[in-house]
Amino acid sequence: MTDNYEVRDVIDKETLSTVKSVGDTYKYGFSTDIETEYAPLGLNEDIVKLISKKNNEPKWMLDWRLKAFNRWKKLKQPDWALLKIPEIDFQDQYYYARPANMKEKPKSLDEVDPKLLETYSKLGIPLTEQKKLAGVIEENPEDKSENRRVAVDAVFDSVSVGTTFKEELKSAGVIFCSISEAIKEYPDLVKKYLGSVVPISDNFFACLNAAVFSDGSFVYIPKGVRCPMELSTYFRINAENTGQFERTLIIADDNSYVSYLEGCTAPQRDESQLHAAVVELVILDEAEIKYSTVQNWFPGDENGVGGIYNFVTKRADCRGRNSKVMWTQVETGSAITWKYPSCVLKGDNSSGEFYSIAITNNMQQADTGTKMIHLGKNTNSRIVSKGISAGKAQNTYRGLVQIGGRSQNSRNFTQCDSLLIGNKCGAHTVPYIEVNNSSARAEHEATTSKVDEDQLFYCMQRGIGEEDAVALIVNGFCKEVLQALPMEFAMEAQKLVAISLEGSVG
């Protein structure tokens, strides 16, 4: 236990010092100098066809995309969020970029450009995974003695560059691959579930994603299987002026379990970049998915120049009896965050949990929260949201709890806490609660507080510097959510909290 901690300390120090030498405040602000191949600028039917062709997709997939594209043309960008969104010119974006030497997908990790792997190492991907991604160590039986293992799928710009532990997962019956691969290898599963949770025309950004998504991750856990390790995807936007549209589809069949981690970063650029992802989770009878995200896209600089516009649709469909889903998110990056991971609790006795930390500093804006749609009987949901604002940032929690007429004896508990650092930032809480059933109950608690001067002074009197003191106090404020993360992610997240609040005091 202690040893692991030590090892982890060393890795983090290495990672931090590498990164410190590359970027300044934004830890992941480096870009990787790799030749990139772009599709032509803008969006039209030909681009959709091109993306489909680049991925060697079957016709049904192309048809699906074109249907989405035609719907999208008729949709309007939503404007109900508490966000000031500069006008986005959707024709002034690239919709596809991939490292040029990956025209043919690498058959093994040895064929991956070393610069790519270097990038992943800077991202703090756990050391063992870095080695795997770099092909340094073979997957050997000794690995089994490790306490925790994570299989990693890395998505660089539009393309998945490699997945680790594939063979071992396969022998457990677990499918973990890029979605482009799944479309070719497992068309029946994809056809059955893709778009079944987030329909093509669910919303403007989801619809755009359906038309142009270039890659993403696919997971299928068969009946009765507990996934033998955590699965993880690292998303990285590298190419300039390029939108990233990944699509993730995870299916947990009856009585299965998986814990899935998602990490995202992007280089520091003056131009804003668009990210519109869709994540669909399907949870069948007695199954459980834990989905954890640490989102650290470039937030823009202190004056709000650059940064990622993050418009994400994430939804879990608890179709089965006793099915369970837990969303945990740590949102520290992006100039704009528009994101509401939701749970549709269809199955009787199903439950959904949402744990969130959203940090906004400088000019960042976040409008994030969740939707809990109770449809089945005896369904349970729990929401714990911690919003932290510093600088001139605005942070909104927006949550919907809806308990339907058939959803007897259902329960929701919502805890929504906001913390302000300084007096130029804002925190807003927008809860919508609709209970259409007299046997159901929804509870909502909300607090807003400031980082306390006395707490800061106390820490500093004990020798802790001001920024470290703020980080310590904020991490304490977020503890409930950090505890919901897998351990390794939790430590990474704690460091991120500190880094994203740098410069917020004094």
Next chain:
Amino acid sequence: MLNIDDLKVSLEEEEKQIIKGLSLSIKPGEVHAIMGPNGSGKSTLSSVLAGKDGYIIDNGTVNFDGSDLLEAEVEERAALGIFMAFQYPIEIPGVGNMNFLRTALNSQRKTRGQEELNAADFLKLVRGIAKDLEISDEMMKRPVNVGASGGEKKRNEILQMCLLEPRFVILDETDSGLDVDAMKLVSRGVNNFSSSSRSFLVITHYQRLLNYIVPDFVHIMVDGRIVKTGDKTLALHVEETGYKDFLQLGKGKH
């Protein structure tokens, strides 16, 4: 070690002078006690020495080991060896005691250019101190001061002192809220900790504490000034007659 010369301090928020010309000199190994009526400025003096925001230094100097203390940041003063046991220790929800202590200790070591203490050595050190002060493991696992009783919080302050090994310690009413046994425990902790190179400034309302922690000097503070200095018998006098003999002294000097 510490030299305060004609110090005058006002509040930043309102035009009100709290410390009105205070001088005090403390040598290594000495124990000084300060007594005085409520509101006379004792805690304010502690806060100013520790470097808290919100005060304006109108006049005077504070010298610590030859350097200008008022120039140093709060955490630098801590690393120099200044420790203040708070009259009202602060709660920090969600931050475990161990994490807090380790962060504090290693921050100070880092500032002083020393190597950080590893997890195993740290644990051993803390457990030893906690045992001496009869602080339970369960207490140590809790968030800093959250849910602790008044007396438990004070004991926690002494634990922090022992861990951080400061050279100059301010105890601001550490005895208030302690039961008799706890007071003995805390006093023992302080006495074990004292040495020829460490100095203490003990703020208290009760002579009782000074039976355990015996002062070399007792100062009476009234209205922002030290109006009388004596030996430990001065505390006995205060206990018997209160401050009425000293109040006039405060008003006299301007």
